[in-house]
Structures are given as C-alpha cells and as structure tokens.
Amino acid sequence: MKLxxxxxxxxxxxxxxxxxxxxxxxxxxxxxxxxxxxxxDIKTPKAFMDAIKGFDSEVLAxxxxxxxxxxxxxxANYFKRFDMDIQRQDxxxxxxxxxxxxxxxxxxxxxxxxxxVPEPFYTNYQTFISAxxxxxxxxxTQAEEGYQYAYGDRIEKAITEKTKAIxxxxxxxxxxxxxxxxxxxxxxxxxxxHDLWIIADEVYREFAYDxxxxxxxxxxxxxxxxxxxxxxxxxxxxxxxxxxxxxVSKNQELMSNALKLAQGRLCCPTLDMIGATALxxxxxxxxxxxxxxxxxxxxxAYEEIMKIPGVVCHKPGGAFYIMVxxxxxxxxxxxxxxxxxxxxxxxxxxxxxxxGFYGTAGLGRxxxxxxxxxxxxxxxxxxxxIRLGLEKYKxxxxx
Amino acid sequence: MKLxxxxxxxxxxxxxxxxxxxxxxxxxxxxxxxxxxxxxDIKTPKAFMDAIKGFDSEVLAxxxxxxxxxxxxxxANYFKRFDMDIQRQDxxxxxxxxxxxxxxxxxxxxxxxxxxVPEPFYTNYQTFISAxxxxxxxxxTQAEEGYQYAYGDRIEKAITEKTKAIxxxxxxxxxxxxxxxxxxxxxxxxxxxHDLWIIADEVYREFAYDxxxxxxxxxxxxxxxxxxxxxxxxxxxxxxxxxxxxxVSKNQELMSNALKLAQGRLCCPTLDMIGATALxxxxxxxxxxxxxxxxxxxxxAYEEIMKIPGVVCHKPGGAFYIMVxxxxxxxxxxxxxxxxxxxxxxxxxxxxxxxGFYGTAGLGRxxxxxxxxxxxxxxxxxxxxIRLGLEKYKxxxxx
Numbered sequence: 001m002k003l004x005x006x007x008x009x010x011x012x013x014x015x016x017x018x019x020x021x022x023x024x025x026x027x028x029x030x031x032x033x034x035x036x037x038x039x040x041d042i043k044t045p046k047a048f049m050d051a052i053k054g055f056d057s058e059v060l061a062x063x064x065x066x067x068x069x070x071x072x073x074x075x076a077n078y079f080k081r082f083d084m085d086i087q088r089q090d091x092x093x094x095x096x097x098x099x100x101x102x103x104x105x106x107x108x109x110x111x112x113x114x115x116x117v118p119e120p121f122y123t124n125y126q127t128f129i130s131a132x133x134x135x136x137x138x139x140x141t142q143a144e145e146g147y148q149y150a151y152g153d154r155i156e157k158a159i160t161e162k163t164k165a166i167x168x169x170x171x172x173x174x175x176x177x178x179x180x181x182x183x184x185x186x187x188x189x190x191x192x193x194h195d196l197w198i199i200a201d202e203v204y205r206e207f208a209y210d211x212x213x214x215x216x217x218x219x220x221x222x223x224x225x226x227x228x229x230x231x232x233x234x235x236x237x238x239x240x241x242x243x244x245x246x247x248v249s250k251n252q253e254l255m256s257n258a259l260k261l262a263q264g265r266l267c268c269p270t271l272d273m274i275g276a277t278a279l280x281x282x283x284x285x286x287x288x289x290x291x292x293x294x295x296x297x298x299x300x301a302y303e304e305i306m307k308i309p310g311v312v313c314h315k316p317g318g319a320f321y322i323m324v325x326x327x328x329x330x331x332x333x334x335x336x337x338x339x340x341x342x343x344x345x346x347x348x349x350x351x352x353x354x355x356g357f358y359g360t361a362g363l364g365r366x367x368x369x370x371x372x373x374x375x376x377x378x379x380x381x382x383x384x385x386i387r388l389g390l391e392k393y394k395x396x397x398x399x
Numbered sequence: 400m401k402l403x404x405x406x407x408x409x410x411x412x413x414x415x416x417x418x419x420x421x422x423x424x425x426x427x428x429x430x431x432x433x434x435x436x437x438x439x440d441i442k443t444p445k446a447f448m449d450a451i452k453g454f455d456s457e458v459l460a461x462x463x464x465x466x467x468x469x470x471x472x473x474x475a476n477y478f479k480r481f482d483m484d485i486q487r488q489d490x491x492x493x494x495x496x497x498x499x500x501x502x503x504x505x506x507x508x509x510x511x512x513x514x515x516v517p518e519p520f521y522t523n524y525q526t527f528i529s530a531x532x533x534x535x536x537x538x539x540t541q542a543e544e545g546y547q548y549a550y551g552d553r554i555e556k557a558i559t560e561k562t563k564a565i566x567x568x569x570x571x572x573x574x575x576x577x578x579x580x581x582x583x584x585x586x587x588x589x590x591x592x593h594d595l596w597i598i599a600d601e602v603y604r605e606f607a608y609d610x611x612x613x614x615x616x617x618x619x620x621x622x623x624x625x626x627x628x629x630x631x632x633x634x635x636x637x638x639x640x641x642x643x644x645x646x647v648s649k650n651q652e653l654m655s656n657a658l659k660l661a662q663g664r665l666c667c668p669t670l671d672m673i674g675a676t677a678l679x680x681x682x683x684x685x686x687x688x689x690x691x692x693x694x695x696x697x698x699x700a701y702e703e704i705m706k707i708p709g710v711v712c713h714k715p716g717g718a719f720y721i722m723v724x725x726x727x728x729x730x731x732x733x734x735x736x737x738x739x740x741x742x743x744x745x746x747x748x749x750x751x752x753x754x755g756f757y758g759t760a761g762l763g764r765x766x767x768x769x770x771x772x773x774x775x776x777x778x779x780x781x782x783x784x785i786r787l788g789l790e791k792y793k794x795x796x797x798x
Contacts, residue, residue, distance in 0.1 A: 001594050001625050002563070003656050004509045004531075013464075013662040044459040052670065053452055060443040060640040062633075065412075095494050095642075098664035106530050110403045111510045127663030131505050132403075133532050164401070195400050226400050234461075241459040241669030243494075257402055263412040264526030265497035269668045270640030271451065 006130050014123055014356025018332075021339035022350050030343050033382035035370040036352040038173070038320070042238040042290055042373075051278035052271045063267040066259055067093025067246070071273045074280035075231070075246055081284055084218045090250055092258050093268050097203050097232035097245035101128045103261045104199055104228050104247060107254060109134035114162040115199075118149035120323070120357035120364055122173045122201075129167075137163065138359035143325040143367060146314035147175035150183030155190050165197035166190070170217075171204040174357055174369040175323050176298075176316020178208055181215065188223045198223065201230040203245070204319040206287040209295040212317055224250045235320075237279040238290075244268065244276040294320050297372040297379055304383035305370075308390060322370045323354065326390065329399045331355070331368040334390070337398065342389045349385035405529050413522055413755025417731075420738035421749050429742050432781035434769040435751040437572070437719070441637040441689055441772075450677035451670045462666040465658055466492025466645070470672045473679035474630070474645055480683055483617045489649055491657050492667050496602050496631035496644040500527045502660045503627050503646060506653060507596055508533035513561040514598075517548035519722070519756035519763055521572045521600075528566075536562065537758035542724040542766060545713035546574035549582030554589050564596035565589070569616075570603040573756055573768040574722050575697075575715025577607055580614065587622045597622065600629040602644070603718040605686040608694040611716055623649045634719075636678040637689075643667065643675040693719050696771040696778055703782035704769075707789060721769045722753065725789065728798045730754070730767045733789070736797065741788045748784035 015036055022032050066072065072091040079086040094100040101124075109115070111133040117125055119138035129136055137158050141147040149155070155166070166187060171178040179187070191198045200217035208214050217227045232245035249255055298315070301322055305313045310327035328334045331353040338348050354367040372379055414435055421431050465471065471490040478485040493499040500523075508514070510532040516524055518537035528535055536557050540546040548554070554565065565586060570577040578586070590597045599616040607613050616626045631644035648654055697714070700721055704712045709726035727733045731752040741747050751768040771778055 001596055002507070003652065004505065004507055004512075006509060006532075007506045007656045007659065010656075010659045010663075012659055016464075016662065039458075039460050041458060043457045048459065049454070055448070058442045059438075059440060060447065060638045061438050062639040065415075095498075095668075096665060099494075102664065106403065107406045108401070108403055110405060111532060113403075124663045124665075127659065131531075131660065131663075133405075133510060197400055239459045240461040241666070243666065243668040253402065257406045257409075260406065260409045260411055260526065261530065263415065264409075264523045264530075265501065266495060266523075267640070267642065269494075269642040269671050271670060272668050 006133070010127050010130055011123070011356060015352045018335055018339070018350065021336055025339045025348060029346065031347045032339070033347065033349045033374070033378055033385060035374070035379070035382045036350045038371045038373060039240060040235060040238045040320070040373045041375065042293070044239045045237055045279060045282060045286065047278040047282060048237070048239055048242070048275040052275045055271055055274055060270060063270045063273060065262040065267050067091070067268060068270070068273040068277065071277040071280070074277045075248070078280045079218070079248070082214065082216050082219060084216060086218070086248060089252070089255065090248055092247040092255060092262055093273060094245045094247060095268055096234060096243040097201065097230045098124065100230045100245045100247045101125070101201070102131065103258050104230070105129050105132035105134060106261060107257050108164050108197055112162060113164045114160060116155060116158055116163060116166045117359070118168055119359050120174055120354050121359070122169055123356055125167065136359045140360055140363065141175070143312045143314065143323060147172070147177045147323060150179060150186045152186050152190050155187070159194050163194065163196060165199050167199040169201040171207055171318025173204070173319055174321050174352070174354060176319045176321045178212060178317035184215065184217060184220065188220050191226055192223060196226070198227050199230065200227060203230065203232040203235050206236060206291060207294055207320060208318045209291070209298060210317060218248065226251070228254060233276050233279050239279060242272040242276055244272050294372065297376055298322065300376045301370060301372045301379050301383055304380045308387045320372050322372065323367060324370060325367045328366055328390070328393070330365050334393060337393060338389045342392060344385055344388050347385060349382045349389070351386065405532070409526050409529055410522070410755060414751045417734055417738070417749065420735055424738045424747060428745065430746040431738070432746065432748045432773070432777055432784060434773070434778070434781045435749045437770045437772060438639060439634060439637045439719070439772045440774065441692070443638045444636055444678060444681060444685065446677040446681060447636070447638055447641070447674040451674045454670055454673060459669060462669045462672060464661040464666050466490070466667060467669070467672040467676065470676040470679070473676045474647070477679045478617070478647070481613065481615050481618060483615060485617070485647060489647055489654065491646045491654060491661055492672060493644045493646060494667055495633060495642040496600065496629045497523065499629045499644045499646045500524070500600070501530065502657050503598055503629070504528050504531035504533060505660060506656050507563050511561060512563045513559060515554060515557055515562060515565045516758070517567055518758050519573055519753050520758070521568055522755055524566065525758070535758045539759055539762065540574070542711045542713065542722060546571070546576045546722060549578060549585045551585050551589055554586070558593050562593065562595060564598050566598040568600040570606055570717025572603070572718055573720050573751070573753060575718045575720045577611060577716035583614065583616060583619065587619050590625055591622060595625070597626050598629065599626060602629065602631040602634050605635060605690060606693055606719060607717045608690070608697060609716060617647065625650070627653060632675050632678050638675070638678060641671045641675055643671050693771065696775055697721065699775045700769060700771045700778050700782055703779045707786045719771050721771065722766055723769060724766045727765055727789070727792070729764050733792060736792060737788045741791060743784060743787050746784060748781045748788070750785065
C-alpha cells in the first residue's frame with residue numbers, strides 16, 4: 001500500500017508553506033501585509049453573478065464536455081481583438097488554467113519526456129508535468145538581466161531527443177517579464193527548428209504596461225499548428241474562484257485528443273461557465289481602468305523597493321509580480337525572522353520566497369516575489385517593512 | 400511535435416460516439432427515447448441555488464485548496480449517518496468524483512502499475528488510470544451471474560507484483576450490482592492479504608433498493624487506512640453540473656499527498672462549493688422520495704425488459720442502471736440500425752452499447768446499458784421500442 005514515486009517527489013506549494021508563521025504572527029496580534037499571494041483585490045464584474053442568478057433550469061445538468069457553446073463562442077470572439085481566427089472548435093473549456101495545463105501535458109508527454117521552462121517558474125508547472133510523467137528542464141534566467149529568456153542559443157543548449165515543448169508564461173509569473181514580438185519570433189524559430197510544441201500561458205495578456213502591445217503566440221501564422229494557448233478568467237476578470245479557463249489551439253489533432261480527457265471528467269461547472277460567458281462579453285474598455293490601477297501599483301512598489309540598499313530589481317513589463325533580489329543568504333530564513341521576530345509598530349510583512357520556483361538546486365536563495373495586488377498604501381507599507389526589517393536583520397549580524 | 404502515446408491509446412466516450420446517429424434520426428423527425436445517459440431528471444434541490452444567490456462578496460476569490468471548510472464539515476457530518484468517524488482533514492473537495500479518481504490514481508500509480516477493476520466498468524476509469532501511467536486489469540463478470548465480482552479466488556488470480564489497488568463502484572455503474580456486507584468483507588480480506596488500496600466509488604450510496612442497507616467501505620474498521628472513498632453531489636442530489644465531489648480517507652499520508660495535487664490546481668469553484676454545502680446539509684429524509692421513485696422506475700424497466708424473448712437480465716440492487724444481454728451478435732450494430740432504419744409510430748430508442756465498458760477484447764458485444772433516469776412512461780416505451788425493434792431486426796434476417 002504505497003504512494004506513487006511521482007506524487008512523493010512533488011513539493012507542497014512553496015508559497016503556502018510559510019502560512020503557519022503568518023497565522024502565529026497574527027495570533028500574537030501583529031498585522032501582516034500579504035505581498036505573497038496572487039489574489040487580486042479588484043472587484044469581480046457584476047455581470048458574472050447577474051448571469052448566474054438568471055439560471056432557471058430545474059435540473060443542474062451536465063454540460064458539454066468541451067464547454068458551453070456560448071462560452072466557446074464568446075472566447076473565440078474575444079480573440080478577434082488580437083486578429084486571431086479562433087473558431088468554436090479551437091476552444092476547449094477547462095477547470096481554470098490549471099486543468100488546461102494538466103490536460104496539455106497529459107496530451108504531449110510520455111514517461112521521461114522533457115519540457116523546457118524558463119526558471120524561476122510558476123511552481124505548479126512542476127506538479128502538472130510530474131503528474132504527466134515528464135520532467136522540467138529549466139532555462140535559467142538572471143535577476144541582473146531582468147529574467148529574460150528569449151536567447152536562441154541558451155534555449156537550444158537545453159534541447160535533447162526527449163524535449164517535447166517549450167512552456168512559458170507571457171506576461172510572466174513570477175518574473176513579470178514580457179516578451180517583445182522579436183523575442184516571440186526567436187522562440188518560434190527554435191520551436192520550428194526542433195519540432196517542439198509552444199505552450200503559451202497567456203492569462204495575464206491584458207496586464208502589459210508602459211504602452212506595450214498585448215500579444216499572443218497565436219498571432220504567429222507560421223507556427224499556428226504548434227501553439228497551445230492557456231487562458232483563464234481568474235486574473236483577467238478578477239474571478240479566481242470561478243475556476244474557468246480554456247485551451248485554445250488550431251491543432252485539431254491536439255484538440256481532439258484533449259477532448260478525450262475532457263470527456264473523462266464529463267464537464268466544467270455549468271453556472272461558472274454561464275458567468276464566464278458574461279465576462280468574456282465585457283467591452284475591451286473594461287481593462288483600461290484595471291491596467292492603469294496595476295501599472296500605478298507596480299510603479300509605487302518598484303519605487304519603494306529601490307530604496308532598499310543592495311537590492312537588485314528590474315521593473316517588470318507585465319502581469320502583477322515583481323522579483324526582488326536581496327542582500328541576504330536566504331530569503332526563506334529572512335521571511336521566518338520577519339514573521340516571528342520582527343515588527344514595526346505592531347506590523348510585519350509576508351512575501352513569497354522564490355527558491356521553490358527554481359528547478360536548479362541552490363538558485364534563487366536570495367530572491368523573493370511580491371504580488372502587487374493590494375492597494376498602493378498597503379503595498380508601499382509592506383515593502384517598507386521589508387526594508388526596515390532588513391536593516392534590523394543586518395544590524396543583528398544575520399547574513 | 401507528437402502527442403503522447405497514452406492519450407492516443409485512450410478512447411473517446413463510447414456512450415457519446417453514437418450521438419451523431421441520434422442527431423440524424425431527430426433531424427428526420429423521429430422521436431428518440433434516450434436510455435443511454437446517466438443524467439437524472441430529478442429536480443436539483445432549491446437549497447443549492449438559494450445558497451449561491453446569497454453570495455455577496457465583491458471579489459470571487461480563490462478558496463482553500465482542500466475545499467471550503469464548511470463543505471468539508473458538512474460532508475464529515477453526513478458520514479456520521481453511516482457511523483463513520485470522518486473529520487474535516489479526512490475530506491478533500493474535488494471537481495466532481497472525476498477529479499477525485501484522477502487524483503487518487505496519480506497518488507498511487509507509477510508507470511506500468513496495475514489496478515484491478517471489475518468489468519464491465521465505467522469507461523472513464525480507463526482514461527484516469529491511463530493518464531496516471533497505469534493500466535486496468537479487469538475482473539471479468541457475467542450477465543448470468545448478475546455481474547457479481549466478490550469472489551476471492553477470481554480476484555487473487557489477477558493480482559501481480561504490479562497490482563496497487565482494487566477499484567470498484569458500489570452500487571455499480573454500469574451494472575447496478577450492489578455488494579452485501581459479506582462481499583465487502585471478501586474484498587477487504589483480499590486487499591489486506593496483498594496489501595492493496597481499496598478505491599470505493601460510492602456516489603450511488605443512497606440508491607440501494609428492496610430495503611438493502613446503505614453501506615460504505617469506510618465502515619470496516621480494520622481496513623480504514625487502505626480505503627479511499629470517492630463521493631459526489633452529481634447523482635446523490637441531482638446536481639451533475641455543479642462538479643463537486645470529494646476524496647474521503649483516514650489515511651493521512653494519502654490525504655497529505657493528494658493535497659499537493661489540489662494545491663497544484665489551486666481550488667474548486669467557490670460558488671458550487673457553497674451550493675454543495677447546502678445539499679449535504681439536507682435532511683436524510685430527502686432521499687426517501689428519490690429512492691422510491693428510482694426503485695419504481697427500475698421495477699417498471701425490468702418488467703418491460705423481461706418481455707424481450709431471449710433476454711438475459713438480472714434485477715440490479717442499486718444505482719440507476721440495468722444491464723441487458725440481447726440475442727444479437729452486436730448491440731452496437733443493432734443500435735445503429737435502430738437509429739437509422741427502424742421506427743414505430745415515428746419513434747425509436749437509444750441505449751449505451753457496453754463493449755467499450757469491457758477491458759477484455761471481444762466481451763460484451765451482445766450487452767447494453769439502460770439508465771432509468773426518465774419517467775416511467777418514457778422508460779417503458781423506450782424498452783418496448785427495443786423489443787419491437789428486435790422483432791423486426793430478427794425478421795429481416797439480422798443476427
């Protein structure tokens with residue numbers, strides 16, 4: 001009566017594992033600023049609940065395995081904004097972007113197959129790829145280079161006979177790095193040369209700042225058969241609890257096989273699909289206000305971060321995360337100290353140490369991720385607490 | 400740019416693959432009685448939507464990965480009816496029973512591992528087990544024996560060094576077979592002797608007829624560490640579209656590792672969990688009316704089935720399915736003929752051919768499954784159409 005090796009090898013969420021310390025700090029009466037979680041505080045558009053409240057069937061029945069047709073159509077229509085010819089059959093609705101990734105890896109990976117992933121990476125990629133029997137081969141990036149990864153030679157060096165795909169998040173989690181069109185071209189060409197899938201997790205598409213263009217790998221005509229896009233309402237519409245995402249691809253063989261997996265789990269939740277349809281039907285102008293808000297938060301957080309002596313931080317172009325490299329030996333030890341030993345006027349702060357986001361052992365020990373999903377005032381105070389904490393930490397002789 | 404062997408080896412839903420014929424029949428103006436789908440027509444309790452409509456947070460946020468605490472507690476409380484000591488930490492909320500199965504197999508199977516499953520089996524087991532890298536070793540059952548499978552010697556014969564678990568549905572889908580306490584003991588003893596997990600899919604628990612006791616493998620104290628229960632609101636509360644299920648186990652190592660997978664996909668849909676909580680809080684008396692209704696349907700369908708000359712059919716003790724063995728060479732060919740060539744007063748019928756529910760090639764060619772989820776009148780008419788069709792089929796010289 002044993003557990004599988006693959007599940008034993010998986011890690012617990014490295015973001016959540018310090019929660020116990022935060023709970024203890026709060027129990028002692030400290031206020032904790034949570035810069036660690038990617039849960040937006042933006043209101044979910046009212047259209048979501050309004051659509052659900054209008055549901056009036058007497059039986060909450062199974063929906064189509066591929067998703068409600070009206071939602072597939074709303075998503076196909078949404079992609080027209082990006083000049084992409086997406087049809088109903090190119091869209092498979094999933095339980096969040098998470099299930100989309102899970103299905104994609106199951107569709108393309110056999111035991112021992114490899115996937116290239118820029119590191120640091122969203123840690124759940126490890127879970128999904130391991131569950132499918134595959135393994136991550138990391139493309140290492142550097143704080144000093146702003147975590148960029150679109151270097152053809154570096155990517156090619158990591159390719160073996162077992163490599164099946166390049167998997168990336170653009171705009172990036174946890175780095176906020178955003179690919180230019182030229183960089184997308186570099187990745188497309190490597191994929192073509194080595195016959196790889198490109199798995200493009202684009203759930204932060206609208207969160208592109210400083211006037212950057214919103215893009216999709218689906219816009220590159222010559223690789224459309226090898227591109228698999230992951231989308232979700234979670235971040236885009238601040239509807240994380242809806243758990244509605246999708247796989248979008250013009251590769252009909254992939255879509256047809258993914259449908260086998262979709263049929264296996266029968267369908268996605270009917271009500272949430274009804275709500276999600278209303279979200280995808282919102283006018284594009286909805287994003288303008290949200291984008292301005294996040295951009296302002298990013299600027300405020302970045303400004304405050306740069307006050308920390310010895311910090312390395314690159315202002316990210318998208319998503320809602322900032323990576324911070326601190327002059328400490330271990331951002332995990334420092335976090336535990338912040339939560340257990342430190343306070344300033346009864347307050348302390350929590351961030352996400354980033355070591356668990358690296359596939360290569362030993363990397364990222366001095367780095368952390370901040371999610372700028374709080375209002376500016378709290379965000380700035382949270383970063384200030386890191387700075388004040390670090391001063392004291394150093395003064396106490398910690399390294 | 401290839402697809403994985405494992406996904407290519409999976410089959411499309413054998414229930415849904417005849418849909419095209421049914422659609423064509425309807426396009427020609429025929430009425431089709433659907434005896435093929437396990438979608439109950441019982442009304443979803445009003446408590447579900449009422450609870451959801453009461454949701455008033457401005458942000459639809461991520462929930463806990465293990466599920467809303469109030470839902471975990473409601474489920475733990477529900478199990479008290481069966482004298483089981485289930486605590487919050489023994490319950491992990493999943494996206495339907497489907498995700499529960501998916502996670503369980505990922506937790507216990509490595510590449511090449513085997514799971515014993517009585518055949519015919521719910522076809523999606525094949526999908527979940529293949530996705531986890533394992534394979535099904537079928538325990539063959541017979542129509543003439545009422546599809547019973549609790550024979551220690553037959554089960555032991557199928558066990559190898561690679562066997563990790565016995566996986567069963569009780570009451571059964573597609574057979575409706577229900578285990579007595581003595582039969583559960585037989586299976587428990589085999590599992591103990593060979594150190595196997597018991598994966599007990601008990602989503603039809605309340606659908607036990609003729610005064611049979613409602614049971615759970617979780618009631619067997621001496622195997623509580625090796626039992627993993629799958630539950631769901633879909634059939635129990637006629638809420639298939641909610642996609643809320645759970646894993647229930649006293650094995651904390653299993654639960655802790657399953658939580659890694661749960662963290663990977665972040666959480667289940669918040670609103671559906673709120674609705675499901677209200678469902679699990681319904682009084683046990685809710686089931687009495689539903690059970691009487693289904694039992695009546697089973698009796699009506701069985702009576703009509705037994706009018707078919709040459710039929711083999713065992714009156715099932717639970718769930719809402721009846722297996723029927725017909726004097727034909729292929730129930731698939733017969734179905735296609737029913738949908739394309741046959742009609743009686745402008746009406747025909749659709750059932751689920753069962754060949755795809757067998758793991759052993761060549762078995763079940765003359766069998767089919769009827770789901771008695773329609774009202775009695777339609778149900779009886781549907782079965783009558785099978786009988787009338789068969790008469791004509793034979794008269795035309797088909798075998």
